[in-house]
Amino acid sequence: MKRTPLYETHRKLGAKLMEFGGYDMPLQYTGIIDEHLTVRNKAGIFDVSHMGEIFISGKDALAFCEWLTPNHVARLSPGQAQYSFLLNEQGGVIDDLIIYRLDSDSFMFCVNASNTDKDYSWILSHKKGKVIIDNRSDDIGLISVQGPLSGKIMEPIFSDAHDVKRFTFKTDTYKGRQVYLSRTGYTGEDGYECFVDNPVVVDLWNAIMESGASYGIKPIGLGARDTLRAEMGYPLYGMELNDTTTPLSANLGWVIKIDKGPFVGSEALKSVVEHGVNKRLVGIIMNGKSIPRHQNPVQWKDRIIGEVTTGTYSPSLSRGIAMAYVDNDVESNEVGIDIRSILHTGAVVQLPFIKK
């Protein structure tokens, strides 16, 4: 199993470790609920160095990225970031990712750890024109700082942190190494993500912990990362997204710029736009105390109308919550979820579960 540069740090902090995306990663330190509420109320620091970074550069890089992904890459200025996908020819999702425009002809894709190798092969096999494709995932660490106090914590370390606006980034340095300091995250809170070379990852982590000590910063594991993203209704690859689901079913149609010109998957998506989707992604808040789980059937009257993709306990709502794909023709505000053969009712709600 792979380890991030922070593996020993996590062990010293008493983390419970788990396998994720081929890495030995921290599941939790003090406990998922405590960590979750720390991010919502103060700030938390995450090691997400397992995420992949694939660089695309060269004379034809822009045209290539525009062909490869469905969002409008040309609308990004250098220093801006954008949520997008790699899609297959059927419009299914190979991965979801953030595209960072580093320069006029240079881009970084931040991709899911478990998909990095698949994505890299996919990108290579679709190579067009004069481009250089470089998978630097094993050389780059990623530290995320999330929560309402994250600005106060990062400003003493990066003097320009304040000027980095949401979904933009700056190229900075830390101990002589280049850092991409990005105002992005996966929690719904204000926050930063720092892409930094492996040799200085531990130093930067320690500096952030020190800067954040008086603000109550805590290390946060993947357990709370999952509950934080679930409360925001953010999709997770392998749960809401997979190679047979289009972004249109997942309420992510806003990412798809169907008229920008041809891209991989555009023909298939045009047909979906024309005919409509069969299933749509909804949020469900349980009426009682029961907690829905992945793959629980969703029912309306006597009919099975779908399946839970993400089901968990929401620490902010103190309730069970679920994201589920349900038949698009069902308009009911209340559905049942079959949890271990007992039907529990829940209210269908607009995502996100909590308003930020």
Place this chain on the structure above:
Amino acid sequence: MQVPKDLKYTKDHEWARVEGATVSVGITDYAQDKLGDVVFIEIENGGTRVKQGEKFGTVESVKSVSDLFSPLSGKITDVNKDLLEHPEYVNKDPYGKAWMIKLAADAVKDEMSQLMDADAYEKYCKEAG
């Protein structure tokens, strides 16, 4: 990890405490640590009969669901309703406030001898990691 000497233990990480004619049952410190934050507990109603090793409820943490198995055969005479309102007691006080059921056991002597004592249970947990 706490393993009180006066209790008996199952391989599924329940504990049993003999208190005169009744036996109280809960889950161990090792189990609560593995589960993480417990947020929901379901237990069979009082009056239900359970056999040794049979399921009497479920305990859910944020991330996972585990069944609860009775260490002994008998009738459930009491359910800890306070615990159902405060599942976090399992993490805070697994051998005290987080007792789950009281049993009128059918064959205390015979069945208790099949459970592990504290030393054996501690060894069992260390081997499990």
